[in-house]
Amino acid sequence: MRGAALVIQALQAEGVKALFGYPGGTVLDIFDEIYSSGLPFYLTRHEQGAVHAADGYARASGKVGMCIATSGPGATNLVTGIATAHMDSIPLVVLTGQVATSLIGNDAFQEVDICGITRSITKHNYLVRDIADLPQVLKSAFYIARSGRPGPVLIDLPKDIQQAETDEPYPDDIKLRSYRPTLRGNMQQLQKAAGLIDQSKKPVIFAGGGVVSSDAQNEIRLLSEILDAPVTTSLMGLGIFPETHSHALKMLGMHGTEYANYAVQEADLLIAVGVRFDDLVTGKVDKFAPQAQIIHIDIDPTSIRKNVQVTVPIVGDIRTVLQELNTLLKPRQNPQWMEQIKTWKQRHPLRYPQTDKVQPQYVIEQLAKLTDNRAIICTEVGQNQMWTAQFYNFHSSRSFLSSGGLGTMGYGFPAALGAQVAWPDKLVIDIAGDGSIQMNIQEMATAVLYDLPVKIIILNNHSLGMVRQWQSIFYDRRFSQTCLRRNKQCPPDCQQANGDCSAAYVPNFVKLAEAYGAHGFRIDHKDQVADVLQTAITTPGPVIVEISIDREENVYPMVPTGAPIHQMLRGMA
């Protein structure tokens, strides 16, 4: 069997149900095998689209996402997507073609050292120099990607290796002498944790993406109920805990809720599960959770004590650890603490001033209502992402897909395509800004041709809104290069609030949708929001809804960089 055929055999053995990619010279042999393999293949219009789609597929399904590209520019076009997956611990196997082994190092046509380039943004990578290694490399790649703390694994496959013959079948076992993630928590540590929990009066559970990877949302819910403790999540953890539950504090951190931030600052115990204490969550780190002892549960020892001091670290698979921990705990009530939480929630809810403009928060609320908070929601990056995180009430893990760690504009739409491939019958929506959506808009063709009925909702503020927000708060309204209507005639110091200078939509997203053979709708007035969104959701096929919003609209509350998280800017609300 040839190397290329072995690759296909591996994909079939690993149960790969969708392959995203783009062809080229050094992967011709693999594509030739794909031709007659029957593997469902999605030809994107850019390699970045392919890798984000594989990522969205992985996040939505919990399976390993898979994509393939050619050497050189094909491989470098994957870099942002690989880094995105790496930062958010998403299991991917990425295949790249490489020039023949005899040419490696010669600066051959379309040669790049993609293993070198991606060394710090992959969980592991392989350059296969010998056909004899290929079976084990393929097997290990899938295993490494999905086990432990998941992540992307790249396999760089020279052209002659794809063409070489081997009798080795695809192996059943993995030969890795070093890699053995710890699954069960240390019993002594678990008992210490149980003791701390027993003594605490004001416990808070803080759950993140690790809970999603380990599919432990039921265990988190049980923990919260046994302890009568509130639950806050990181951006990556949205949906782990039903956000309409009385114990839900929603998101923590820079654009989190006031009540989540107050609760953490007041807590005497923080049970942190599958989180890495990102700087957007902690704010000024030495003022973070100042009263709290911290129990930190994570599969990755390097996450523990990286950013904050921890009283009881527990390394292990979150679900396994929580199952054991939950059996060690005595059910209890915290009437006083929960009363305090309730008061904060009532006094400082997420809010925005009610006007008759089309407000983005209102749009998200309407969408939440129309979809019963149950759609799969992807976002781009910026204000659109934060408004979605704040005003949609997520109910299950794997229903919010967003680039949390890297903050990749252009992620949401291709990720939505991947999610739709994983769940053909579910409603998948991408909430976008007019900046981000243009970073991978070419995938409209993919959406239309493969009939992936993703609904794109563009909150169009004619700006790079989140950057503009910082300019208006911290840079004296010097709007340097954040107006997407800027043209040759504009004065350099323009501070126009709403870009009334020109009425032109560039591009006209409604027409753009039509150009791709999709449906486009526009919303200019508040009273259109519910109806048009309803129409968009029920229209078959991919849809773009372009919604004109006020560019002065900012995301609040907000913790300025370097401040402790209870010192939040409230805006006008």
Add this chain to the structure above:
Amino acid sequence: MRHIINLQVENQSGVLARIAGLFSARGFNIESLSVGKMDSEAASHMTLVVRGDDWIIEQVIKQLNKLIDVYRVTDVTSTDFVGRELVLVKVYCPPAKRGDISQLVQIFRAKVVDISNRSMTLELTGNEPKIEAFLETLQPFGIQEIARTGSIAMVRDSNGKM
């Protein structure tokens, strides 16, 4: 504090780059690194000397453990260990000074490995303090060139002070 960390790694292409990359990307300071084959072709041995407080060293060790190709990490610093380094040093040495330098060579149990009209090249094996002391003593003669291997280390099995 100075830590000596032993690694056993798969002899894969890129493993050295991975380790070096980890140090540069995370801003850890590496003082020396030595690499050699182990008894089987499939594995290599490395000794790293790293400086940092406890928090940094904890991260270094965890991050090294996380690399797929690294299969054993031992911080030998707090154990009873033998640490050795080899240094080659070329000192300025006109014939008239040969006697003085030879005396030092004897005291330190070093070796003369080359000699010319203008210089002597010496070889010394020892732990770090010994090597530092040797180099310091040679300083006044005029050191022309130094090559050091970096430390290698091994945990002692005996409790002896051999």
